[in-house]
Amino acid sequence: xxxxxxxxxxxxxxxxxxxxxxxxxxxxxxxxxxxxxxxxxxxxxxxxxxxxxxxxxxxxxxxxxx
Amino acid sequence: xxxxxxxxxxxxxxxxxxxxxxxxxxxxxxxxxxxxxxxxxxxxxxxxxxxxxxxxxxxxxxxxxxxxxxxxxxxxxxxxxxxxxxxxxxxxxxxxxxxxxxxxxxxxxxxxxxxxxxxxxxxxxxxxxxxxxxxxxxxxxxxxxxxxxxxxxx
Numbered sequence: 683x684x685x686x687x688x689x690x691x692x693x694x695x696x697x698x699x700x701x702x703x704x705x706x707x708x709x710x711x712x713x714x715x716x717x718x719x720x721x722x723x724x725x726x727x728x729x730x731x732x733x734x735x736x737x738x739x740x741x742x743x744x745x746x747x748x
Numbered sequence: 749x750x751x752x753x754x755x756x757x758x759x760x761x762x763x764x765x766x767x768x769x770x771x772x773x774x775x776x777x778x779x780x781x782x783x784x785x786x787x788x789x790x791x792x793x794x795x796x797x798x799x800x801x802x803x804x805x806x807x808x809x810x811x812x813x814x815x816x817x818x819x820x821x822x823x824x825x826x827x828x829x830x831x832x833x834x835x836x837x838x839x840x841x842x843x844x845x846x847x848x849x850x851x852x853x854x855x856x857x858x859x860x861x862x863x864x865x866x867x868x869x870x871x872x873x874x875x876x877x878x879x880x881x882x883x884x885x886x887x888x889x890x891x892x893x894x895x896x897x898x899x900x901x902x
Contacts, residue, residue, distance in 0.1 A: 695816075697876050702817045704773070705810035711772025712826040745834070 718746050752853070754860040760785040761846075761866075768836055770828050771806070777839040779806060779878035781846075782870050791863045794896055797886050805885050841877050845869040856898070868897050 714735065721731050728747070732739040750758055764784025768776040783806075785791045786799040807825070814821060838846070848869035853861045871893050873880040883890060 697881075698813050698816045701809060701813035702819070705814050706819075707774075708772040708810065709814075709821065712828050715772075715828055716826045 715746070718742065722746075752850075752859075752861050754862050756788055757849075757861050757863050757866055760788055760791070760863050763787045764842075765836055769834075772828055773836075775837050775839045776842050777878045778841045778845050778870055778873055778880075779882045781842055781866065782879040782882060785863050785867055785870070788863050791867055794864065794867065795888060795893060797888065801886060802882060805882060809881065809885060839878075841873065841879075845873060845879070848872065852898075864897050868894065871897065 718731055718735075721734070726734075727739075728743045729739040732742045735742065750761070753761070761781065761784060764781040765776050767783045768780040771780070773780065783799055783802045786795065786797065786802055792798055811821065845866070846869070849861055849866045852865040852868045856865070858865070870879045871883065871890055875881055875884065883893075
């Protein structure tokens with residue numbers, strides 16, 4: 683019981699919880715940047731990358747294109 | 749707004765914007781402004797910490813928060829590609845700190861807005877502000893820092 687309760691308490695502190703949300707977003711941005719580059723290296727089109735991410739071709743291209 | 753900023757202060761803000769983009773944040777916060785100021789050697793010496801310390805501390809805070817919600821990313825630390833062509837806005841805290849900077853410039857009767865004025869504004873921030881959190885985590889003595897930055901004025 684102790685571990686679960688402690689874990690729950692730690693997670694319910696909003697400063698920590700909200701920081702975790704920010705950290706997840708930052709992590710997602712980094713993974714996205716890394717794998718968009720890899721996808722382009724492997725010949726994926728902006729449209730295919732956009733579809734994989736659930737965003738428009740235009741927004742991916744604006745964000746990562748030259 | 750940036751016309752009276754000294755070159756070094758303008759650089760600090762620009763580095764702060766870069767830092768936000770590099771970290772993958774949507775807005776430039778007081779923590780990014782702090783990191784931007786720390787790129788100035790004199791400012792870093794005044795605070796007693798380096799930009800590298802600040803970045804590592806921010807990363808460590810992220811990790812701790814993720815662990816608290818049950819996510820352990822271990823050593824995973826992918827490099828970031830900065831966002832291109834996107835104007836990154838400031839957080840409300842950062843905008844507050846920037847306008848407070850001018851108050852310190854005026855108090856010192858300085859003609860130019862110097863990095864130390866921005867640092868004073870950032871040192872005034874209170875938790876849960878991002879810069880305050882970062883400074884606290886790095887165990888920076890805030891009252892001592894404020895004394896150093898403003899001389900012996902109250």
